[in-house]
Amino acid sequence: MGEDRFLYWGSGSPPAWRVMITLMEKNLEYTSKQCDFSKKEHKSMEILELNPRGQVPTMVDQGVVVCESGAAVQYLDAVYANPPLMPKDRKALGLALQRFHESNVLAAKISEVFRLKMLGQIKTEEDESAWDKKVAALNEELLLWDAHLSEGYAAGKEFTLADVMLIPYILILLRLDATLETLPNVKKYAETLKARPSVKKTSPPHWATSPSPGWLKGKF
Ligand SMILES: N[C@@H](CCC(=O)N[C@@H](CS)C(=O)NCC(=O)O)C(=O)O
Secondary structure, eight states: OOTTEEEEEOTTOHHHHHHHHHHHHTTOOOEEEEOOGGGTGGGSHHHHTTOTTOOSOEEEETTEEEOSHHHHHHHHHHHSOSSOOSOOSHHHHHHHHHHHHHHHHHHHHHHHHHHHHHTTOOOSHHHHHHHHHHHHHHHHHHHHHHHHGGGSBTTBSSOOHHHHHHHHHHHHHHHTTOOOTTOHHHHHHHHHHHTSHHHHTTSOGGGGTSOOOOTTTTOO
16 A cells, blocks of 8 residues: 555556556555456556556556656656656766667567567468567667666666666566577676566566466577
8 A cells, every 4th residue: 555646557567567666766655556457457447537548557646647657757756856766967867868768669679579479460471470570670679788788777887767667678588588698788687687676576476477478488
């Protein structure tokens, strides 16, 4: 239970995970409203009245509704300043903002790969080759991130909101059994941040109880 703060989320939703990580980094309590996607709870009137898209995350903080994950984490960092999760220095801020938004490019590529398998849309050889192309595009994107992560975090040596935005997607790669052997900085980053309390404690609960579908086994 938490103050006047609610978060609607679903297990395995990376955008919702971003908000949960930020709330924990800021030591902010909240009332957890977990939605079961299989029961379409994210399309309930309770959520649709707050968020007509019927999506998670949907956050309500002191009566203020903020739905988009990027908006929600920036809102939390602006309103609850301690600890700050964005640098003050102009150059460092520019880089952190850039990486913050670039994370959505990676997110889109992972989501495409994920969605095709999840919806069971790979049936023919043609589908298989379309999937291979998407995996190759993801590999190219990950090579960029391997360079970006050379100093340890998404925007240098400090943990910022850019990491909040990025890490759920990187950990999906591990969940899908990617080895990351050719991406040493990504691999190290995944292992380091997986153990960070705000990330570990908010990890999708069903990951602990259901086996990985293994869709990226042996990749990258
Ligand atoms: N751009 C949104 C995306 C949110 C989103 O797509 N959430 C998914 C779960 S990962 C969802 O609720 N999907 C249900 C739907 O779109 O009907 C954000 O970053 O918050």
